Amino acid sequence: MIYVALGGAFGAVFRYALMLNLPFSGILTVSLINFLGSVLIGIFFYYFQSKLWLLFAVGLCGGFTTFSTYSLELVKLLIKGELFVPLSYFLGSNIACIVGCYLGIILSRLLSLPFR
Secondary structure, eight states, X not given: OHHHHHHHHHHHHHHHHHHHHSSOOTHHHHHHHHHHHHHHHHXXXXXXXXXXXXXXXXXXXXXXXXXXXXXXXXXXXXXXXXXXXXXXXXXXXXXXXXXXXXXXXXXXXXXXXXXX
């Protein structure tokens, strides 16, 4: 737990620092962070195990972007030679998360929560 917490704290701070210092914002920033996190988790998956895996992949990448974990799970399935499961995971996750985000907005409106 300590390794995950430490890595997560650094990942979250690293993400925030990038967001503050990049010359662009919005979708470009999120896309870059997701890409960088995916590259990092690929490197960590290849090189690290046990406590280092917890610190760098689960913690750092998890705090930086959860999209990297999503990407790694898809790639691991593709490496195994599977196609249906990763394709279903890709489509299902993207559709479900977009619908879930929109549902959260609708629920907030129905509950008359203030919109910022």
